Amino acid sequence: MVDQTESNDKGCPFGTAASAGAEHGCPVTDPTAMAEAFDAFEGPYQLDPAEALRWSRDQLPVFYAPKLGYWVVSRYDDIKAVFRDPILFSPRNVLEKITPATSEAQEILKGYDYAMARTMVNEDEPAHMERRRALLDHFMPENLEQQQDMIRRLTREKIDAFIDSGRVDLIDGMLYEVPLLVALHFLGVPEDEIATLKTFSVAHSVNTWGKPSDQKQIEVAHDVGRFWQYAGEIIEKMRAEPEGTGWMHHTIRMNAEIPEVVTDSYVHSMMMAIIVAAHETTSLASANMFKTLLTHPDAWNDICADPSLIPNAVEECLRYAGSIVAWRRQTTAPTTLNDVDLPKGAKLLIVQASGNQDERHFEAADTFDIYRDNAVDHLTFGYGAHQCMGKNIGRMEMRIFLEEVTRRLPHLRLSEQEFDYLPNTSFRGPDELWVEWEPVQNPERTNPNAIHPRRTFAVGPPARRDIARKVRIAEVRQEADGILGLTIEDAQGRPLPKWTAGSHIELCVGAYDRKYSLCGAPEDDSYRVAILREELGRGGSRHIHETLCAGAEIRMRGPSNLFKLDETAPHVVLIAGGIGITPILAMADRLKALGQSYALHYAGRSKSTMAFLDRVTRDHGARLSLYAGNEGDRMDLPDMVAGLEDAAQIYACGPKGLLNALETLTKDLPEGTFHFEHFSTSATGIDPEDEQAFEAELTESGLVVKVGTDTTLLDAIMAAGIDVACDCREGLCGSCEVAVVEGEIDHRDMVLTRAERAESNRMMTCCSRSKNGTRIKLAL
Structure with a gap:
């Protein structure tokens, strides 16, 4: 499968309108025909999954694909709803071969005593949550910090090996081997022949998510069988080292302590699955990240100039071009999804790549923007009870890769090439990624200290305070008595992102961060806002009125839209x-x-x-x-x-x-x-003397978090490694909303109506708390 180097503007993956026989633009006019023709293994989906399903997001967000035998789900909210309910939408088919094995391939696997059982990724409740709770500690943010030095050391060693060559395949030179070594170190698995492991990983992916020919199935079956035996051999070596460190050693010890929860078959199956899962997805995501950033040189240059942008750039790369394209679920009872009736046993292909570019959730969703302040909402890691446990170590690796390369090779560029991808439904990343540069321009040749500075990023989602672009005040005017009008433009003269009615931005002026609604023309390259001087406010508007002038450079976050207009309402x-x-x-x-x-x-x-x-x-x-x-x-x-x-x-x-x-x-x-x-809040923050500590049980994650008198529920949840979107942290925007399963809530937000507060089935975690300090249960 071939993909030419992409431009900032995506072309139609279906070919030109003329070649498709359309007279006016897009040839996608009959959604039923598109559903019947949908092929996950060739054509548009393999070229660009998100763009290939644009017609579905707009016209038929849940459809049956007869060629695949699956119902395809393409919209963000529907995908999230499926992830949120692991009982109704079982993960049992996640590792099921999407192309049934031939009888000959099945016999070959039997010869290797292949007996792959359920792992955490495809296991139903309650077994899944019991095992997840028993094995989660190694993945907690505070326990991942110690991995940073090892990742950076491995990364630097690889860069040292090619820094003076002027050209390298980044995947072969760094992005395959480093994630594999990190994975083996984290798991406590002895380092083995990397080429062998790569063969095994590819075989496992093709066997599970690909469409191999009958002859290819024979070859793959032998590789998968050998992989199964190899995983068993590693387990036996590790059992002989009872004091060994790493997650698999911990798993083996849990197998001895609670064999009814962490079973023998689970240990063997998890060993095989985790070797692939722990490194393959990070390797592919990292390759996609460099390809995307080097295709968007403005973003690359901004990161080189300001490394604090790296964490959010990684999230935007995961949203825009993540390595997990789609995942699978199966219904356990008849149900309805977006007004489509699904029978019991329906198999679903939930395409996260499509949801990640859904305009209903992301402003200008098909535009790559490292300043996007809700990029962390992407579905690449999944959501809910089965969200990827290794997401934070993957983030850590990608951030270090990007920080080291942008500092040492800021002049890096893509070589002319075509990109080949392994045809399958669920994973995406190029086989090779050739880049080039002029070694004489390497910063460390003139400044040896350029190799030494480093930035350490906190484990977890990006800090929102760092997601701000530099802008310039182009014009200041008086819109009315006490109201200042501003025209804002990009500091480097680039067009600012497009926005929709109801959107706001946040201006960072001095010590003040304040939100203001956009009121200009969405098609303009600049923004317009109007700011009321509030004499009795908290000082932000007065400061802006008194200090901002034409030509001033400030920082800006957004745009975001949490006040969306329903354009289909009759009046x-x-x-x-x-x-x-x-x-x-x-x-x-x-x-x-x-x-x-x-x-x-x-x-x-x-x-x-x-x-x-x-x-x-x-x-x-x-x-x-x-x-x-x-x-x-x-x-x-x-x-x-x-x-x-x-x-x-x-x-x-x-x-x-x-x-x-x-x-x-x-x-x-x-x-x-x-x-x-609301355009103002009465919130004054937390006063520990007036608050009560409480506990929140996260029903979908199997965790209980303690919320002290001096912290918010939002911060406590994020400290436990659970991602929750957040924006204002003042109870104004609604972005940190979570579902309440049980408990009385002290609502302090400005988002919910009185009726919604009375129902008490959702809350804003940034400001609201438990009433009277009692335990609450949340659907997280």
């Missing part, structure tokens, strides 16, 4: 109070451009304090109702709500009193009628 009522006009104006612009039905209500203390009044009147006059308080105008909120058409929706942003009133008036209307966004 939308937009309500803005004061500076709340900023996201509402962008929504009005979008609805007008779409030709949708809407009404805009805009209130302020006086017309002189109302930003964008001329623009609002000019562009939305026919749909606009203005309310200036000093002129005696007041919104009749009860009348607005009472006059709502069927299926109409309300979007509101403004002062707390306005939103509370609307919440009361809409409490009996259908769910999803009222949408709101």
